[in-house]
Amino acid sequence: MNSKKIISVLLVVALVMSIFALTSCKKEEDVLTVYTNAEFPPFEYLADNKPVGVDMQIAQAIADELGVKLVIKNVKFDTILTSISSGKGDLGIAGITVTPERAESVNFSENYITSTQYMVIKNDSEIKTIEDLAGLKIGVQLGTTGDFIISDEISGTEDEETGEHVKGVLEGTGATVTQYNSAADAAVNMNSGKVDVVVIDKLPAEIVAGQYDNFKAIELVYEDGSKTDESYAVAVAKGNDELLATVNKVIKRLVADGTIDKWVVEHTTKSSNG
Numbered sequence: 506m507n508s509k510k511i512i513s514v515l516l517v518v519a520l521v522m523s524i525f526a527l528t529s530c531k532k533e534e535d536v537l538t539v540y541t542n543a544e545f546p547p548f549e550y551l552a553d554n555k556p557v558g559v560d561m562q563i564a565q566a567i568a569d570e571l572g573v574k575l576v577i578k579n580v581k582f583d584t585i586l587t588s589i590s591s592g593k594g595d596l597g598i599a600g601i602t603v604t605p606e607r608a609e610s611v612n613f614s615e616n617y618i619t620s621t622q623y624m625v626i627k628n629d630s631e632i633k634t635i636e637d638l639a640g641l642k643i644g645v646q647l648g649t650t651g652d653f654i655i656s657d658e659i660s661g662t663e664d665e666e667t668g669e670h671v672k673g674v675l676e677g678t679g680a681t682v683t684q685y686n687s688a689a690d691a692a693v694n695m696n697s698g699k700v701d702v703v704v705i706d707k708l709p710a711e712i713v714a715g716q717y718d719n720f721k722a723i724e725l726v727y728e729d730g731s732k733t734d735e736s737y738a739v740a741v742a743k744g745n746d747e748l749l750a751t752v753n754k755v756i757k758r759l760v761a762d763g764t765i766d767k768w769v770v771e772h773t774t775k776s777s778n779g
């Protein structure tokens with residue numbers, strides 16, 4: 506090879522290497538990957554096959570704040586937190602209720618909404634409290650707080666300090682739980698008689714009940730008047746404090762100026778009609 510040839514080969518090699526370097530840093534810097542489960546209107550649902558909703562608008566606002574492109578991954582709800590803690594995705598935004606167990610694997614942002622569990626029942630049903638679910642077949646979405654509450658009331662729990670068994674209010678009543686991939690799936694099975702009731706968060710319960718003439722949604726309360734009490738937040742990998750700070754900044758702003766409330770109204774209307 507003459508020296509001219511060597512130089513041109515070297516130039517080509519340098520060019521190829523710099524293109525690789527450029528594209529690889531672009532990939533990491535310019536994208537925010539958000540994991541969700543678009544089966545939870547008005548927070549996330551599909552419109553024209555695309556995840557939309559309150560949470561997706563929050564995701565877009567965070568991406569805008571960072572100046573990067575938003576990529577949404579629509580996956581099963583019970584896989585979201587592992588994808589975030591393992592670093593596969595940047596944020597989990599899916600109406601995720603903050604719980605002490607979940608906070609062991611991820612960090613949570615400030616809360617952006619509060620909710621309670623609801624029961625979807627038939628219009629002519631006599632059910633008023635969770636105790637009234639004794640002996641019934643209960644449908645839930647797999648891995649949700651509704652699933653945990655019902656499963657714990659059926660199986661009982663263990664007292665953390667004494668290790669003693671704490672009896673659940675549905676324990677020994679013959680009540681059973683069936684876990685579906687979505688509340689909508691559970692409702693289809695309620696309509697066909699496979700389950701008697703569906704337990705899910707308030708707004709998704711009201712929206713799914715509204716899709717059937719003979720269904721209604723009521724709050725899940727205990728006989729003694731107590732009820733569930735949940736707050737939604739964005740999940741971030743532990744240690745990713747810079748991203749968490751940006752998320753908190755955006756959430757504080759959207760809560761304070763009423764934008765989240767506005768989006769809730771807007772997407773409740775849209776997802777109820779669609």
Ligand code: ARG
Binds near residue numbers: 543549582599601735
């Ligand atoms: N808030 C409940 C939970 O954290 C249900 C969330 C379900 N979200 C969804 N996108 N399917 O367990």
